[in-house]
Amino acid sequence: MLRFIKERKRAAASVGVITAAAVALGVVAFTHPGFTTTDVDMHDGGVWVTNLELNRVGHLNYQAQELDAGLNVPSENFDVVQNDGTVAVIDRMNLNLSPIDTGQASLSGVVPLPGDVDVTIRGGTATILDPADGRLWAFPADRIASFDFQEHDPLAVLGQGGAATADDGGGVHAVSSESGTVHSWQNTEEGFVAVSEEEREQLAEASDLQITSVGEEPVVLDAESGTLFLSNSVTTVPPNSQLQHPGVDRTHVAIASGSELIRQPLAGGEALVEEYASGGPAVAPVQVDGCVYGVWPGDSRVIRDCDDEQGNFDEVIDTAVSDDVVFREHRGVVALNDVVDGVSWLMTDELIMVDNWADLIPPTSEEDSDEIDEESMDDTFENVAPDPSEENNPPVAHDDTIFGARTGRSTLVPVLHNDSDPDGDILTVSLVGDAPDGVRISPVQNASQFQVEIPEDFSSSAVSFRYRVDDGRGGTDEASVTLPIRNASQNAAPEELREQGFEVEQRAQYEHGVLEHWFDPDGDDLFLMDAYSDSGDTVRFNPNGRIVYTATGEPGPTTMTIVVSDGVAETEETIDVEVRERGSSEPIANADYVSVGEGETVSVQPLANDFLPAGDDARLASASPRGDLEVEVDRSTNTLYVTGGAPGTHYVDYTVAAGPNQAQGHVRVDVTEPVEDATPVAVRDVALLPMGEEAIVDLTENDVDPTGGVLVVQSVETDGAPVSVQLLQRHMLRVQDQGGLTERTTLTYNVSNGSETATGEVVIIPVEPPDKPRSPVAVDDTATLREGDFTSIDITENDFSPDNVPFSVEAELVESSLLPGEGHVFVDGDELRVHVVAGGPSYVDVTYEISDEYGNADTASVRIEVEPRDLETNQAPHALEVSSRVLAGNVVRIPIPLNGIDPDGDGVTLVGWESAPDMGRIVEVGPDYIDYEAFSEDSGTTAFQYRVRDRWGAESVSTITIGVAQPGSMNQAPHAATDRVEVRPGRAVAVSVLDNDSDPDGDELSLTGVNIEDAPDGFDDLRTGDEAPTVNFTAPSEPGEYMLEYTIEDARGASAVGTIRVEVSDDAPLQPPEPVDDVVSVEDLTPGEPYVVPVLENDRDVDGDPAELLVDVLTGEGTVVEDGVQVVPGDEFQVITYRATDQDGGEGEAFIFVP
Structure with a gap:
């Protein structure tokens, strides 16, 4: 398949029927009649509670004494904050804040958070504190849906170990152990004005600070020591106590210990202490309307102690109360909430348990009608498969007569475009009977269409065959295909297979391959000539059909015009576009299909074709199998690893989350029995080659091997075409125009599965370069890094040039939030390299620039989330499955991906191979590669396992699969470029x-x-x-x-x-040095003994002598000495950043890793 630009597809085909490749989808209307709820005003003073097990937030109606509304949260770690009608969900897994539309019981937008923050809402003020570095923001609570942390400076920077809160009057209070100071700000019309800054000696020694407000007065507690700081005095409470939630004006503050409720007068003096439990964890109490509420989970005891004794109660709950309970309070309503299982107890009047979460979850969709709603077959980029119904209805296949073909080549025929399935099942196709003599017909593209190979001497006027559609649940139907043979004098213009349309939110981008919805009546290859918005929105595209649509205008309907060509004739069509307001659209999880051998494992990226109108980066929230499958989820790469069990059709259900919204999708998995000695199918490839430039094609990406092995390209034939070709890694083809290509030409290649060989073709279409190339497009990136470690980020992997013009990353960064002493960040080729010291910031923001030789440039940002060294929660790395290819009798170096595979951002090392291959041998294991040798008699597919380990000893094992083929019969000479x-x-x-x-x-x-x-x-x-x-x-x-x-x-x-x-020449460009990382072997070190790292031995200097480079240390405990950098190993690993400078002042940087 063409790799004309670096691509990340976000949407696939349109509605009609769900197919394996989602090229023609059928939609059936399903309805859910709803569920019974109490008719209440959502602003009635009820309280919002959470249920982590169900990923839900619910509204607890104190009048009805039940949960009457709820919403799903696409996260496994979240909380809710609420005050005076403002309610928001804190997503700690994805670091987002989502306001709740309390009238609709839905999330309304998403605000990215600067880290794992503490959030308080009180008195119309919201405070956000990042405890990792002490940055504190404060702003009006009604702006919580639109606040941008990158555009607003913090109100203060408290340093690590701080705490903050808001009070009843909208003021802000904060405490910092780093400065030993309590700060207070008043909320005025001009903003937040500092009104006090009080130093307290004992605060400097505090290590677990809490702060609350009673009315407008702050109270601070060092929980570890039990030191309680009042406005004018200091007293003590039992260690590990909990301050009350911020509350109304009272004469005392409430504190709960593991066994007591303490009421400490704010003016000082003796506290009222009442014992209620035998001990255990403390839970923060609340004070509301003259009552104090407390709970002691170890004894399942809850109390309400009021000024009016008639409101008191002191009860032991019949069921066990877990340590996961918290008090929730909103508009005077108090509830005790077990945040894990969602069980809650209303406490405002009497103690009432509420646990009707099941009433808030819609039942599984059931089919309302056996008839297809023809009006539902609207054409949008949407292929959503409903849950398979209990009763299966067979699919419906229709004859195809609109496609044509030419002799001497292969043609792709998308037969499913007009077929349908009443249940919305994913369909696959197979050939019925034999193909006409001399013609080869093969299911391709995940069995969603056919490739028809017609010989040059085919004499009939048409190719006809029958095919079967299969829904995977026993339902089938058959139809026929007739392909008229076109001669060289015949040519029809391209046509739309179906009308197109899509939604996109304001300021969001939508990416799509528009040519998936087109065909050529003659079977010719198509390319996109032009694409533009009719309302002035931004449209970028490339000839292979990828468009990137950015909605820059106002909400409402508009259109985009595209021009499609087969090289002779052109067709212009419009695509309907609906621009929606921000936060008004939900993602659509499109159906997926994959085939895997019995007992084999296949990787699936189900989000690659999902539709995101908001332009958010989607994430794979969850996945579960239905049937005999094993499924592993890698959330860092949004990948499913599916291992096939018994042969047959099975499903994987998954949830895609984008911002605050989510959708459910399905993957059909066909598990097949082993097949031996079957011939592979080489599917036709197309390369759009700008004149004088190059293109890269993955020859085997769309090829099919019935045996399930790894296909190996043996050779490529150019047949005298004015291009040079380079076969990379035995599957990628680089094609370079040598200056003489003016018309289409076809190359052939031989591909083998070890036992059988097939011949494929690559059509090279010359593309006239634009007069002025468009700017390259830089796309934002994210990464995770453990504090004290370093990482490398391939920032250009998702960047591209619309005109395939080479671009590079500027060595100088546009902007970086990393301050001196916090670490180091620099550009190395196409990579961004980052080191953050232990105790550094909780995130790093970097802006980089890419540019081409014409002066065009674009910028993008990289957000690096920095994980603290909490080794109790350390997660193992996820070793990736790797495939490689080699000819018999040769050695291949297999790169092992180590960057970005650890969910905590830890550095990962290659331990070695875990099991030996059943043919060939492993000859070397390097720091990030394994060399494998295939013996001269070998052929087929072999596999072995390898092991990786993170810095803290957590390990992971995965598989390397290698395709081995015999060399081709003819050896072509290499090409030495100038x-x-x-x-x-x-x-x-x-x-x-x-x-x-x-x-x-x-x-x-x-x-x-x-x-x-x-x-x-x-x-x-x-x-x-x-x-x-x-x-x-x-x-x-x-x-x-x-x-x-x-x-x-x-x-x-x-x-x-x-x-x-x-x-x-005297003014030839100077080349900077190229330092290379140094990883010190643990065998060379003795704890506490100095060791000299010879950093220059592996460094390079293209126009100088590396031995003459000057070295200086930028970060870390390293000392420059005559022979390198001296380090002293200790109890923990060390990272040192050094800089090498050549005689011309050129500089380069690299890292030293000391285990």
């Missing part, structure tokens, strides 16, 4: 000549020599590199242009001569 070097006189240079050389068969290349005999005068020390495939020399002292020759050879002995063009 290297161009600019250098200043007398400078030493090492040219990595193999970087741009290639072999059409994908053979490994080696540098066999440099032509010293015919080299121009003036070149000193001309030779090949000792440890790397480089041509080394010292440039002539005289400026001018020179030419050197070198020889390369492939693994089977074919050779080629390459050229290095050397331009020597």
Whole structure:
């Protein structure tokens, strides 16, 4: 499949019927009659409670004494805050704050939080405190839905260990152990004005601070020591006590210990202490309307002690009360809430248990009608599969006559475009009977369409065949396909397969491949010529059909115009676009399909085709199998790993969450029995090649192997086309225009599963480059990092150029929130490298810039969430499944992904292989790679396991699968591309000549020599590199242009001569040094004994001597000495950042890791 740009698809096909590839979907109307609730005003003073087990927040109606409304929260760790009608959900898993529309009982928008913060709402003021660094924001509570933490400076920075709250008058109070100070601000028309700043000596020694407000007076508690700070005095309470929730004006503050309720006068003096329990964890009490409410879970005892004794009660609850209870209070209504299972007790009048959560969950959808609602087949980018109903209705297949084909090539036929299923089941297709003589018909694209290969000498006027649709639950139907054969003089313009339309929220982006909804009546290949908004919204696109639509205008209906071409004829159509207000749309979970062998594991990214009108980054919230499957969820990559059990059709149900909204989706999983000695299907590929540029095609991504193995490309034939090709990793093809391509040309390749071989084709379509290329597009990124560690982020992985113009990352960052002493961040090629010291900030925001040779540029941001060193909650890394390919008799280096695979952001190391392959052998294990050798007689697919470990010892095991094929019968010579070097006189240079050389068969290349005999005068020390495939020399002292020759050879002995063009000038660009990380082996260290890391030994300097680089340490406990950087190993690992500077002032940075 084409990789013309780096792509991240967010939406797939439209409605009609749910298919395996979601190219033609049928929608059936299902209704839920609703559930009975008490008819109440949602602003009636009820209280909101939580249920983590059900991922729900519920409204507890104190008049009806039941839960009367609820909503789902797409998170496993959340809480609710509420005061005077303002209610919000704190999502601690995804670090979001979502206000609740109390009238509709729904989440209304999402506000990204700066970290795992503490939130208080009181007196019309909201306070947000990041305890990791003490940043404190305060703002009117009615702005909670729109507050942007990046655009507003904190009210104060308290340092670590602080606490904050709001009071009844809207004032703000905060305490900082770092400064030993209690701060207070008054809420005025001009904003928050500081009114006091009181230093308290004992605060500097506090380590577990709490703060509350009684009326407008702050009270501070150091829970660890039990020191209680009043306005004018200091007293003590039992350690680990809890201050009351912020409350109304009273003469005393309430404190709960593990056994007592303490009422301490604010003016000082003796406290009233009452014992209620035998001991256990303390729960913060509340004071409301002259009553104090307390609970002691260990004894299941609850009390209400009021000024009016008639309101008192003191009871032991019959059922056990867990330690997970908290008091909830809203508009005078008090409830005790077990936050885990949701059980609550109303306490405002009498003690009443409420637990009717089941009433708030809609029952599973049931089918209301066996008839298809034809009006429901509206064309939107939506392929939602309802839950399979108990009774199955068969699908309906319709004959196809609108498609055509040409001889001598293959054609894709999307037969499911007009088929449907009354139950919304995912459909697959298979051939019925035999194909016509000489014609090969194969299900492809997850069995959602057919590839029809017609020979050049086919003489009939049409190809006809029958096919079967299968819903996976026993329902089938059949239909016929007729493909008229088109000759060279016939050409029809492209046509829409179905009308298109989509929704997008204001200021959001929508990404989609529009050509999925088009076909060519002749079977010709299509490309997108133009796309633009008719209302002025921003549309970026590329020829392979990807559009990125940004809604910059006002809400309402609009249209986008696209122009589609087959290279001869063009068609212009409009797509309906509905721009919605922010926060008004929900995600749509589109159906997915995957096939896996019995006992085998396959990875699925179900969110890749889901529809997100708000443009939010989706996350895989949960997944569960139905049937004989094992499912593992990797939330860091939104990936499902599904292991097949018994053969047959099974399902995985999953939840996609985007901001505060979520949707349920399904993955159909067909588990197949093993198949041996079946021929693979090589599916036709298309590469849109800008003139003078290059394109990359993944040849095997859409190919099919019935045996379930790893397909290996053996060779590529160019047949004299004016292009150069390079086979990468035995499946990727790089195609470069050599300046003479003016019309379509077809390349062929041979692909093998080890036992059988198939021939595929790649159609190269030249694309006229634009007069002025459009700017590259930089896309925001996120990452996680453990404090004290470092990481590398591939920030360009999701960036792209609409015109396929090469771009690079600017070395200088636009902006970084990292302050001196907190760590270091820098650009290294396409990666952002980040180190945050222990005790550093809870997050880092970085803005970077990409640019091309035409001066076009774009910026994007990277948010790095920094996890504290809480090793009790350390999670194991998730080793990824890896696949590789190699020809028999060769060695392949298999890169092992280590960055970004740990949910806590820990650094991960490769431990080694866990099990041996059943053919070939492992020859070397490196820091981030494994070298595998396939023996000369090997063929087929083999696998073995490998193990990784994080810094704290948590481990994970995954599988490497390798496809092995015999070499092709013919060996083609490699291609040595010309290297161009600019250098200043007398400078030493090492040219990595193999970087741009290639072999059409994908053979490994080696540098066999440099032509010293015919080299121009003036070149000193001309030779090949000792440890790397480089041509080394010292440039002539005289400026001018020179030419050197070198020889390369492939693994089977074919050779080629390459050229290095050397331009020597006094103003040649200077190249900065390239430092390389140093990982110290634990075997080389003795705790407490100094060790010198020879950092320059593996560093590079293209136009200088690495040994002459100057080193200085930027972060960490390292000392520069003569031979490197000296470190002293201790009880914990260390990270040191160092900088290397060359003779010209060029700089580069790298890390030293000391275990």
